[in-house]
Amino acid sequence: MSGGVPGIDVPDRRGRTGLDREGLDLTGNPGVRVREVELLSSSWYVLRRTTFDYLRADGSWDTQERETYDRGNGATVLLYDAGRGTVLLTRQFRYPVYVNGHPDGMLLETAAGLLDDDDPETAIRREAAEETGCEIGEVRHVFDVYMSPGSVTERVHFFAAPYSTAHRTSGGGGVAGEGEDIEVVELPFAKALDMISTGEIADAKTIMLLQWAALSGPFSGRDR
Known part of the structure; x- marks a missing residue:
């Protein structure tokens, strides 16, 4: 060379x-x-x-x-159905957590991805469609967070958006050409909250959005 x-x-x-x-x-x-x-x-x-x-x-x-x-900046979104009391998450293999003590490396997460050359809202609409098959409408910006400020420059933009069966235009699953093999998981919101304390949900961005939803978001003030 x-x-x-x-x-x-x-x-x-x-x-x-x-x-x-x-x-x-x-x-x-x-x-x-x-x-x-x-x-x-x-x-x-x-x-x-x-x-x-x-x-x-x-x-x-x-x-x-x-x-x-x-690695660039990213965006994530909590998809929720307030009427049915559910959230739509993803499950996928994450090698870094697998090599650091997670039993099988399969994490339950909110849909997320890197911005690449898009603005945060455009990026999260893209990721929601690719990962969950939902073409979301109204999007609410929640907050922006540096997830690991001691070593990683990434800032993640957090969003929330309602979904319904009408929003599901495909099966999701991610982009196979990028090595993604994503399972779409719908859960009762109360169960998802409980899964934080049991360790079944161990992803930081997902925990933050679920707790926001309970404290001041679409499920605040409900008897859970």
């Missing part, structure tokens, strides 16, 4: 360059001075090691290093 480093001065497999420049132009926090960004991997997502000076509370400067994993 002739000259150049993929992701830096020649395109990587996703056509990106300049990935070692991320963060060098940040000026929002005068107590942080980014000194160097090293690209460790851009096989698909991006792993960087950044060296920066940090102004401590005692007035001294401390040089620190952090590795950050950049």
Whole structure:
């Protein structure tokens, strides 16, 4: 291979360059001075090691290093039927949790996906259709959350949307070409809440949306 480093001065497999420049132009926090960004991997997502000076509370400067994993931002949606008291979730295999102690790696989750080049609402409509087969109508933005701020840059946009049998235009299941093999699971809302305490639902975004739905969302004030 002739000259150049993929992701830096020649395109990587996703056509990106300049990935070692991320963060060098940040000026929002005068107590942080980014000194160097090293690209460790851009096989698909991006792993960087950044060296920066940090102004401590005692007035001294401390040089620190952090590795950050950049997979882009994402969106997730809780699909609910308030009249029937149900929610529509997905079940799929997640290797990272399987290798970290989950019995079989099969997680119950709200529909979700990366934004790619779309805005959050467009992205979550796409993901809901692909994963659950629902062409959703009204969408409510709930909040935006950094899910693992110690190492992962991703910010996830949380939504909620009503669904009914009329919204089910396909069987869902995800995109086979992307390796997805997703089961659509409809549950009574009360049962889904109980499954948090039993550990049957162990996905953070799903727990957050279910608890929001109980506290201030479509199921708030109900006798569960």
